[in-house]
Amino acid sequence: MKIHLTGMRRSSYWVLVLFLFIKPIYGQQMDHKAKNPIIFADVPDLSMLRVGDTYYMSSTTMHMNPGLPLMKSKDLVNWEMIGYGHNTLADMDELNLDQNQNTYGRGSWASSLRYHQGTYYVSTFAQTTGKTYIYSTQDIEKGPWDRKEFKPALHDHSLFFEGDKIYMIWGGGKINIVELLPDLSGIKPETQRVLIENATLPTTPEGAKGGLQAEGSQLFKVNEKYYLFNISWPPGGMRSVIVHRADKIDGPYEGRVVLQDKGVAQGGLIDMPNGAWYAYLFQDYGAVGRIPYLVPVTWKEDWPVLGVDGKVPEILDLPASKGLIPYIVNSDDFDRKAGEPALPLIWQWNHNPVAALWSVSENKGNLRLKTGRIDQHFLQARNTLTQRTFGPTCEGETAIDISAMKDGDFAGLSLLQQNYGLLGVRMEGGQHVLVNSNVKTGIEEELAHIPLHQQKVYLKVKCDFTNKRDIATFFYSLNGKNWESIGTEFKMTYTIPHFMGYRFGLFNYATKTVGGFVDFDYFHIRP
CATH class of the missing domain: 2.60.120.200 (Jelly Rolls)
Structure with a gap:
């Protein structure tokens, strides 16, 4: 059978042929790209860093022990459990489920992961004990870990090294900064000061009732400027990413909203060896929990610009996920060989x-x-x-x-x-x-x-x-x-x-x- 096409019909025919030819190839290309969310499981309060060509991440598991999970990746998409910050926070009724006490929803919260002069640091805080904890090691995968703890519990803090000084930035609404003692055992007396009086202002007018004040502080230094990431949830709005920028760590800081889409928020910046930048964030996704997203970042006039046209993309220019099994979750036949741990890290x-x-x-x-x-x-x-x-x-x-x-x-x-x-x-x-x-x-x-x-x-x-x-x-x-x-x-x-x-x-x-x-x-x- 012959097909005779003329004019517009011929043009439409070849467009159709081209579409049918390209679509499978395009689909295959998309299958080899990463997709958001990068982890479809409860991995909230992310903190990331890169050392050479390896990325590390810490997260929150609150009332679970061991706690403060640590993961690594070579591509920002496929993550593997490598350990935990602690086996227990304390021996007390709430953590032991004794005397009809518990610590559901508390335990250790949002952590801060850092690398400074050959040492890895991961810090967290716990409402249950009222303390701040800092764990340090020169080998993040094998340890051993040194542990320092002090009062009070600094809420959603960001650990930050600047020259010979060590800071923590924390708070809700009002963001504070304080210097730590050189051995990380506590706070330097009389060093606490207000960094930003009302960090929520970019999303919420002064005096507005309801919503969530700016919290989840993570501080970064890029090209001699300081960038403080926070999340807020304005009344009637959605979870939003706020960034404050300053030329000095003490400020003054100017702030703006850098992302409002799908409620994807709370996290910070990570760069790749090839010069690409991403923001690591998470989204509340019902019963499965709070799930991680990556959002591409470009820079304009020394401000990070998050997303594609202000939106969180579904497809990322990164390698595709190989799945969460066996590195984040996994089956277990409980059949141990000599030298193996009693329980794998997924438990x-x-x-x-x-x-x-x-x-x-x-x-x-x-x-x-x-x-x-x-x-x-x-x-x-x-x-x-x-x-x-x-x-x-x-x-x-x-x-x-x-x-x-x-x-x-x-x-x-x-x-x-x-x-x-x-x-x-x-x-x-x-x-x-x-x-x-x-x-x-x-x-x-x-x-x-x-x-x-x-x-x-x-x-x-x-x-x-x-x-x-x-x-x-x-x-x-x-x-x-x-x-x-x-x-x-x-x-x-x-x-x-x-x-x-x-x-x-x-x-x-x-x-x-x-x-x-x-x-x-x-x-x-x-x-």
């Missing part, structure tokens, strides 16, 4: 763990969680082992041997937040019962109650964070092959009291008699 305990009540060696190839006291509800139970959920969809699966449970014990798979979801086995009068329950309004509600007549059961939960759908569905299996849904769809809700994205958790606690235990055969995580 964190909810609050301080009790070392005597868990093991990966007592029954090799299994995580054993033992009960050591009576607890009446999940959020007060010790030794819940967690790792992040991630988007847009993910699932976690485990198998649990329940043969050594005691009456009143409850063990299984959880989604941890204030409004939590549980699928586990409860021992009731000598009978194992499969239970699905969740919390929506502060009270745990039982949705399913199925008698079990075997010693091992398989549990799974699927999470859907697509477009903030925030729905989880639980499943169980008696053989690991055939799965049945249980209960109803669970609506996950991000709450400020916990201030953290949902986490997978493996748990076991006693409500009547201590001394029982369960063995988790594996935990498998997948998109």
Whole structure:
């Protein structure tokens, strides 16, 4: 068959041919580019630095231990866990989940990561203890770490080295600066002063009620000028990035709004060896938590210009992500070889763990969680082992041997937040019962109650964070092959009291008699 085309029809035909030829190539090119968010998981309060061709990042995990996670990357997109700043902040009731106390939503907050004269520094603060902490090492991946702590807790501070002086800049609304002692053990007396009286003014008129005052300070020096990054949330508006600029560290500072788009805000600047600049920021994204973004930066008249035409781009001129598995989250068969750590870095305990009540060696190839006291509800139970959920969809699966449970014990798979979801086995009068329950309004509600007549059961939960759908569905299996849904769809809700994205958790606690235990055969995580 011949096709005869003339005039406009011929032109349209070749445009169509060209489009059909180019589209697959263009699509392939886009598939090889990074996309925002660069990490679709809860990695908030970012602080980044570059040493040579390697990037390092610290973040917030508050009530989790070990805490203050540290990561590295070669391309700003693919990040790998390399360690933690601390194993614990303190031995106290709130951090140990003792005496019905806890520190959900508190613990250690926004950190500041620096490199100065061959030494790495990461500092944080904790409302729980009322202290500021500074950890330092010459080897950020292997340590050892030196620890200094002092009062008070300097909120959302930025550690900054200038010649032979060491500063911290911190505050909310009113931004302060103070000098530290040379050994980092405390504040130099009478050095505190106000740096910016009202850092919120670029987004919010004086006297306006509501919103979030400027906080999240991060200070940078570029071409002999000082740039202070803050976030604010004006009443009726969105999370915004504010930058103040000065010729001297003491000011005076002039400020402007540099980004208002999609609520992507709070962070700072990072440069690449090729001269490119980015801002690292994050976005509140419902139940999965606060997720990191990269925004390209150009410079105009010595001001950083964020975004593309003021917008956060979806596609970045950086290598594509290889996925979060195995470097940020990962499956675990609990089968340890000689010399390997008991737990990989992807795991964190909810609050301080009790070392005597868990093991990966007592029954090799299994995580054993033992009960050591009576607890009446999940959020007060010790030794819940967690790792992040991630988007847009993910699932976690485990198998649990329940043969050594005691009456009143409850063990299984959880989604941890204030409004939590549980699928586990409860021992009731000598009978194992499969239970699905969740919390929506502060009270745990039982949705399913199925008698079990075997010693091992398989549990799974699927999470859907697509477009903030925030729905989880639980499943169980008696053989690991055939799965049945249980209960109803669970609506996950991000709450400020916990201030953290949902986490997978493996748990076991006693409500009547201590001394029982369960063995988790594996935990498998997948998109």
